[in-house]
Amino acid sequence: MNSAFIFPGQGSQSVGMGLSFYKNSSKAKDLLDHASEYCKLDFKYLLFEENENLNKSEFTQMAIVLNSLMAYEALKEQVNIEAKYSLGHSLGEFSALATQGAFNFLDVIALVNKRGQFMQEDCSKIEAGMMVVLGLEDRVVENLCQKALSEGKNIFAANYNCDGQIVVAGLKADLAFYESEFKNAGAKRAMLLNMSVASHCPLLKNASLKLIKELEPILKENFENVVSNVNAKAYNDKNQALALLSDQLVKPVLYKQSIKAIDSEVDFYIEFGANVLKGLNKKITQKETYALSKIEDIDEILKVIK
Template sequence: MNAYIFPGQGAQFTGMGKDLYDNSDIAKKRFQQANEILGFDITKIIFEGTADELKETKVTQPAIFLHSVILAEVLGDSFKPDMVAGHSLGEFSALVANKTLQFEDALKLVSKRALAMQKACEKQPSTMAAVLGLEDHIVEAVCADVEGIVVAANYNCPGQLVISGEVKAVEEACERLKERGARRALLLPVGGAFHSPLMEPAREELAKAIESTPFATPMCPVYQNVSTFAVTDPEEIKKNLIFQLTAPVKWTQSVQNMVSDGATKFIEVGPGNVLQGLVKKIHKDAVTEAAKFD
């Protein structure tokens, strides 16, 4: 069975999707639509902007989403998912690919999400850190023991967990995790504490937009970050998407469940190859490849 997976923030690079734009009328139309919906020339920034311009949250999230969904669309008849999943932001791409969300609706939600997260980041200094070489339960226990807000945010693969929260609490957790034997515990260059309770203002803002957006019955199940299991009910998909901002991304568990349900090949749709690497670490026998437009 083919599992199509969609990357999140951090996978972006200048020039991504230019080949699609140059060789596909569908892609050209979608990029132009995006410029109109967002109210600025995101196509120009994606193709010609600096790494710093592309790193702005209001640009990054729609940019990665665009690359992923346009690539899935131009694959045409060869795009035959038995199941889909996305890492954080990538879940929105997955929901367009499996026909739960319309392109225009999803792009508006992604843009709202990016701006709401940016606003939440500005309210309180916060950060994230990558922790390597420790079992999940040790990281969870250390976070629970630290004063202030710090939680497990991204379960990326065994031995690789990202924590998120208030700056002081994350720094304290990093020191304690090193004492417990972490190979590395280092702060990440991010704008704030994604997938933590500090994103509550953003979750509330996005919830209203999600509630008023039509969700259809998908063509195949989505394995969501919050629940990790196959979901096909539009109302359940909606609920999980709302809680995604303050809940951890359970990528390890999602991939394990996809494998249990019969996934044998994982095809990454979008920029970079980060997810392929994570899948291999979660299930070494899985076949992975990048989606390609000929």
């Protein structure tokens, strides 16, 4: 049976995530301990205890990637399963790349710390944000974004999560102004998210340029198939990765398109570190998604692949 590995992005963090992997998997424990030493950061405190850093972008991104990789290590410790494809939602693409051999695990954890810093730097002076829009067709949201741009407002389609759910990014004031526009067009809901960055839109151009400079020296020349957020197609070498990841911060996440693109070639999905994408997948595919967010979840996965 063919599986696809999927990895969550920012917003999936919670206090205590990864604790069951740390306590019950020697590989997961070693990864967290080595990451703490490598990054000079107490990851046990960041992940397992109440603290204000967990919701700061540069630390959030490290915590989520580390947690996903700990879940991956815990599963691999019990069964040698490989993915036909691996993909992530936004930040999750970096976790996917690491598990497919594109990055050293410690390097990618340090990298996303800088990614978060660069994103925050671009958005700190412009009051950026994101809004989820429910119940509208893609083309309606896209047309409203174009209308906003023609009026001098910064609003962009950022995440295509599933049919009827798109996240838009831009300036908070512009998003708030357009809330009624989305609702008047028939949206069931248009709600500002608790985010201070505008991911996957042109407002992050400088962050994207800075990130590519950090990527170049640590990306491996070749790796196994990863499906790009940018074009929903698989790639597996450094040159492709540099081109696609340079666009990843400034173009929308094509998550639902990515799942649809590979769905006929896989039998089931495994989400590492959370159960956020499992919920989206239920609205995209009839294939089963197994969420590995705690050590006990491995038992259900083992029943499928043994």
